[in-house]
Amino acid sequence: MWSLIKPSQRTLRFWQIGVLAAVFVVWHVLTKPGLIPPIFFDNDRQAAFFFGEPIKIFARIWDWFFGARDIYGHLWVTLLETVLAFAIGTAAGLAVGLWLALSPLAAAILDPYIKALNSMPRVILAPIFAVWFGLGMASKVALGFTLVFFIVFFNVYQGVKEVSPTVLASARMLGASQRQLLRHVYLPSATSWVFSSLHTSVGLAFVGAVVGEYLGSARGVGYLILQAEGTFDINTVMAGILVLTAFALALDWAVGVVERRLMKWQPRSGETEKL
């Protein structure tokens, strides 16, 4: 029996799910009022008040998705904010990164300002964006944009700087014009750097959207959490966090799929495909 479930590559998935189940079981046992005598708190209701109860949390999630079916609108808003912040931030980061990497003088002039903007804790801009763009989606997109932009920008800048001089000289000898160099050498080279940062930047776009919603909004998953917190409904807060986590995992997976399709020219470590 043990040999069947002994931890190994084959039973990896089983054990991963096992860890998750164990966490929920421990959580349940520790928080369910009346199940075990209170260890830390004064009475047996307080653990549930502070940490929520897994069964109620799952009931909440079930209700969101299949009962009242009222989470889809919020999820959609959060997704749209994330995707917009990600797309606009990436496009702008790519454009500005290419521009500054190819005109050293402009880069030298703007260098201190870029450093300053990057080291500024940008989440603090959220209240200003709320004033500028209102409580709708635009302010969340703006916040996500500021987070994504710099990640992509720095990667593109680095990517263009590190184009192999030989590849560049070779392309020039093959007759590439400045435009063609940009299109066929700088851009593909920078893209590989952008992709290496894509997991981080899609995560940050998501952070921007949720934090923006949390600080002030009328829709979105962050708004749901904010509402529940206002009434000390810790189960709903936890449910919101679980949904957001699953959602972030799904986004990360989607990025992975796109990455594998577009970056198939890159050697992966440990891959032996030489002939």
Add this chain to the structure above:
Amino acid sequence: MLAALALEQITCTFVSRDAPGQRYTAVRDVSLAVAPGEFVSVVGPTGCGKSTLLNVAAGLLAPSAGSVRVFGEPLAGINARAGYMFQSEALMPWRTALENVIAGLQFRGVPDAEARRLGEAWLKRVGLGGFGDRYPHQLSGGMRKRTSLAQTLVLDPDIILMDEPFSALDVQTRQLMENEVLELWAAKRKAVLFITHDLDEAIAMSDRVVVLSAGPAAHPIGEFAIDLPRPRDVAEVRVAPRFIDLHKAIWDVLREEVLKGYERQKRAA
């Protein structure tokens, strides 16, 4: 006869970016001409500025003094009549072998179908018929060099510049590639300027060998016409008595420079 490529009194002085007072003259007063259809090799000790000369001929580097003439015309900017095979990896890693080969055709606006047809034909000619859809990292070093060769030759350049193209290959692959290059060259008879530090390779392949002195301020110190009969096999020609005579004559000139260059590098270290 009008030279395909003529370097006239070329001097290249580099200024250190950190300390503008520090100057390094890589080559001084180098004049070198390659006739159409001629295969010329330049040999010299390491660090003597051979690659600098080639970059000047390619138009990638502007000389401090002197001029370059291509079929009589003064060169300004990139040398559009020349193809360049680099010492290090020059393939675009994000393009497949075929896409790399046809890159130059695409830059010149050749229609895609036509470019692909030519590209396939050249891949076959360098022995990579079925490998067009591989990415560079999926090819061995020798295969990447063949792809580079096809990439350069598909444009049918009048002048071919080669910068130690086979130095990274193992001996066997290297001899195969050398023979292949000679065969392709014999069919088309382009002007070739070939840079190498390997005297054997230079003699086996060329019509003429130019010996460069040790740097700094390297300049030609000897020129030898290689009168070995063609077609040659680079492995077999090495044991011909005439080859050995030539090798000895050139080595006598080169040896002193190699020692000088070595001493200089040791002192600097």
